Amino acid sequence: MDINIESETIARIWEWWAKKGRSEAPRRYLGASVAGHECDRYLWLHFRGLFRERFEGRMYRLFERGRREEEQFIAELRGIGCEVWDRSADGQQFSVSALGGHFGGHLDAVVRGLPDAPKTPHVAEFKTHSDQSFRKLARAGVLDAKPMHFCQMQIYMGMMKLDRALYLAVNKDNDDLYAERVHFDRDYFKSAMLRVRRIIEQPCADRCAKRRDDWRCKGCAAHAVCWHETGAVFSRQFPWSDCRSCCHATADVEGEGARWTCRLGRTCVIGSACNCADHLALPALVDADVDTATERSVTYKIGGQTITNGLANGQFTSEELAHIGREPLEQGVIQKIKDVMEGARVVRQSTIRARMEAYAKDVPPLFEGSLKEMRQFMNMQCWQVTERELVDGIGYFAFDSGACMSVDEANDRAVVQSDVPF
Ligand code: SF4
Numbered sequence: 001m002d003i004n005i006e007s008e009t010i011a012r013i014w015e016w017w018a019k020k021g022r023s024e025a026p027r028r029y030l031g032a033s034v035a036g037h038e039c040d041r042y043l044w045l046h047f048r049g050l051f052r053e054r055f056e057g058r059m060y061r062l063f064e065r066g067r068r069e070e071e072q073f074i075a076e077l078r079g080i081g082c083e084v085w086d087r088s089a090d091g092q093q094f095s096v097s098a099l100g101g102h103f104g105g106h107l108d109a110v111v112r113g114l115p116d117a118p119k120t121p122h123v124a125e126f127k128t129h130s131d132q133s134f135r136k137l138a139r140a141g142v143l144d145a146k147p148m149h150f151c152q153m154q155i156y157m158g159m160m161k162l163d164r165a166l167y168l169a170v171n172k173d174n175d176d177l178y179a180e181r182v183h184f185d186r187d188y189f190k191s192a193m194l195r196v197r198r199i200i201e202q203p204c205a206d207r208c209a210k211r212r213d214d215w216r217c218k219g220c221a222a223h224a225v226c227w228h229e230t231g232a233v234f235s236r237q238f239p240w241s242d243c244r245s246c247c248h249a250t251a252d253v254e255g256e257g258a259r260w261t262c263r264l265g266r267t268c269v270i271g272s273a274c275n276c277a278d279h280l281a282l283p284a285l286v287d288a289d290v291d292t293a294t295e296r297s298v299t300y301k302i303g304g305q306t307i308t309n310g311l312a313n314g315q316f317t318s319e320e321l322a323h324i325g326r327e328p329l330e331q332g333v334i335q336k337i338k339d340v341m342e343g344a345r346v347v348r349q350s351t352i353r354a355r356m357e358a359y360a361k362d363v364p365p366l367f368e369g370s371l372k373e374m375r376q377f378m379n380m381q382c383w384q385v386t387e388r389e390l391v392d393g394i395g396y397f398a399f400d401s402g403a404c405m406s407v408d409e410a411n412d413r414a415v416v417q418s419d420v421p422f
């Protein structure tokens with residue numbers, strides 16, 4: 001008999017789950033299920049769609065198992081004579097929504113007729129636990145063992161105007177069950193909703209930790225974007241990075257449909273790349289200290305230099321900042337290039353490579369000057385050449401500063417490009 005836990009079949013099943021799970025569209029609102037997260041910054045980044053959790057296939061299967069357990073709990077509650085409402089008239093889960101649709105959640109069920117309190121309707125929350133987690137829950141209760149679940153129930157009770165919740169949990173190892181009736185706490189609810197509003201409305205939120213290696217940050221899915229570890233000075237790292245990372249966008253909490261408003265009167269793009277030239281990066285997402293700010297630009301101190309996010313000549317668009325690491329900006333290299341060459345802009349390394357390859361075919365370069373101008377410019381720098389190539393009179397030089405230059409002596413033409421990691 002072949003016993004092989006690493007079989008190709010299992011690997012393919014995990015792949016299938018990973019593909020299926022990762023293709024689900026991300027939520028466009030802040031969910032009640034995460035509202036009790038201890039870190040404001042996590043919730044803020046989450047709400048603005050600035051990171052996305054990607055799980056391995058096994059985890060997506062586990063989530064599905066949690067959903068299946070909900071059906072079993074409902075059948076069991078009905079089996080002992082309770083009334084259970086788990087779907088509205090249109091067959092959908094009951095949902096709650098607030099703050100213009102920017103906050104909401106889906107209830108597992110509302111149940112009445114519990115043997116412990118036959119007349120009182122309860123918000124029902126069903127959860128699965130590992131053995132370790134279940135033991136802690138049984139020992140400490142839901143408030144201490146699972147504060148996020150507690151918060152979720154308080155929010156559902158407050159929004160549904162019910163004052164009891166039933167927390168029903170199963171130990172996945174041995175099918176042990178745990179039930180706890182939770183009373184509504186109005187003050188807790190109010191303070192949770194105020195916090196949610198603050199996170200939705202504000203252009204920034206505090207981290208729960210002062211150091212990136214704090215135990216609370218270990219394993220946090222938002223770690224890279226929170227602590228500016230994406231390799232770029234502005235953490236706009238995803239293809240769907242949209243208006244939610246722009247200073248001009250605000251969540252419309254008085255309307256409906258989770259709408260966003262652009263202060264410049266444009267139509268906000270949510271859920272796919274906005275590609276808007278006027279995008280002004282939220283300072284919380286920029287790995288530098290704010291020096292000054294105007295309506296249309298923000299100037300940062302970075303090392304001994306200053307750089308400005310904006311559209312004017314010599315300034316950096318958000319798109320450019322998303323391609324540049326700290327070092328070249330601290331050295332002032334790219335700013336000097338911009339100051340010397342009007343209209344110079346920074347692009348992705350892959351774009352540069354492609355353009356370098358196409359250079360001999362006369363594709364328009366990013367920016368250019370005569371060899372004399374270029375020598376003057378180069379005299380201002382102290383760059384060391386790290387790589388050079390000469391093919392048919394076209395030279396390519398890479399520098400330790402993160403810039404690269406191509407030189408066409410025959411045509412008295414030189415091009416400098418940034419070559420920084422993205
Ligand atoms: S890395 Fe730490 S501070 Fe940042 S969002 Fe996560 S938990 Fe909060």
Ligand code: SF4
Nearest residue numbers: 243246249262266276
């Ligand atoms: S300026 Fe552009 S990126 Fe910013 S909110 Fe308006 S449309 Fe979106």
